[in-house]
Amino acid sequence: MKVILIIYFIFIIKERRKTLGSFTDQKPRYATEKEINFNWGDAPKGKKFRCYLCGYRFKVGDYWRWVYSHRFINFLVCEKCDGEDVVERWISANEEAKERFWWLWERQFEN
Numbered sequence: 001m002k003v004i005l006i007i008y009f010i011f012i013i014k015e016r017r018k019t020l021g022s023f024t025d026q027k028p029r030y031a032t033e034k035e036i037n038f039n040w041g042d043a044p045k046g047k048k049f050r051c052y053l054c055g056y057r058f059k060v061g062d063y064w065r066w067v068y069s070h071r072f073i074n075f076l077v078c079e080k081c082d083g084e085d086v087v088e089r090w091i092s093a094n095e096e097a098k099e100r101f102w103w104l105w106e107r108q109f110e111n
Contacts, residue, residue: 023066031058051078
C-alpha cells in the first residue's frame with residue numbers, strides 16, 4: 001500500500017510541475033489564472049488556493065508562496081502572513097487547532 005501511495009504522489013507532483021512549474025522551491029510567486037483554477041489538493045478549481053494562515057483567497061497577481069513545514073502539512077501563504085517565523089506560526093496554529101478541536105482528531109484516529 002505504501003508503495004502505491006508513493007507512486008501516486010510522485011505522479012501528482014510530476015503532473016503539477018508540468019502544469020505549474022516547480023513551486024516547491026519555496027520562492028515567492030505571483031498568482032496566475034492557471035494557478036487560480038488548478039485543482040490544489042485535489043479540490044475543484046482552486047478551492048484550496050488560499051493562504052492557510054488567514055484564509056485569503058488568491059487572485060491573479062497576488063503574492064503567494066508554498067512552504068515546506070517539516071512537521072505538519074506543507075502550506076501556501078500570502079504576502080501579509082509570510083515572514084521568517086511563518087513555519088513556527090503554522091505549527092502553533094496547528095497545535096492550537098488540535099487543542100480546541102480535539103474531537104476532530106480523536107474521531108479520525110479511533111479506527
